[in-house]
Amino acid sequence: MESSQSTLILTQDELKKIAAYKAVEFVESDTVLGLGTGSTACYAVARIGELLQQGKLKNIVGIPTSKKTHEQAVSVGIPLSDLDNYPVLDLAIDGADEVDPDLNLVKGRGGCLLREKMVEGASKKFVVIVDETKLVKHLGGSGLAMPVEVVPFCWKYTLERLQKMFVHAGCVAKLRIISENGEPFVTDNGNYIIDLYLEKEIGDLRVASDEILRLAGVAEHGICLDMATTLIVAGELGVTIKNK
């Protein structure tokens, strides 16, 4: 008789949900929460709404990091406010595009980096939720974009300067375009996104971060140093939690 062994293979989406639900276990009543943006964070927002409706969480104020998250939070019944009213948050939960071993992040492939960095930077604790595909040895290492939000005014000028700045890393800078209509992607703040594609390591991240921010046309970039306090990674072998 043949014995059959079943292997449980979870989809990336299922892993995102597992990480998000784990993070929501850290949420307490009577707190101000930063609500992230993206396909991972939206599971956390949905779960917080569910727990509020069930009365298992009470007196939560959410600070959304995008218009999209604002809409979702309203639809699941999370009371909302903003940083003007709550300049210090208790906890923020959000996804990331890349996470290095020191819990530095790349954010913003969803285009919401400026608000995310404002809200999550104002939070006492910032829990990052990812599936294991987001782990990299060094930022930029996934070969995917490192986003920079720029003002639309003379964006080509800014793009060229960004590309020159990281020529040593084989940088190719591209304006983010909406594939459906060929128009530039516009952020919630009315800005454009320039995506940096790097062939090699960018070098010292703090130096890179400061240099990008010194360019007058730049609003913000997606490199997040020393922001995450906890990382929750969901993988095939289970969930791991790392604190900084």
Ligand SMILES: O=C(CO)[C@H](O)[C@H](O)COP(=O)(O)O
């Ligand atoms: O920074 C972000 C949006 O600006 C997202 O958090 C990041 O892109 C991760 O997204 P997802 O959870 O969909 O993989």
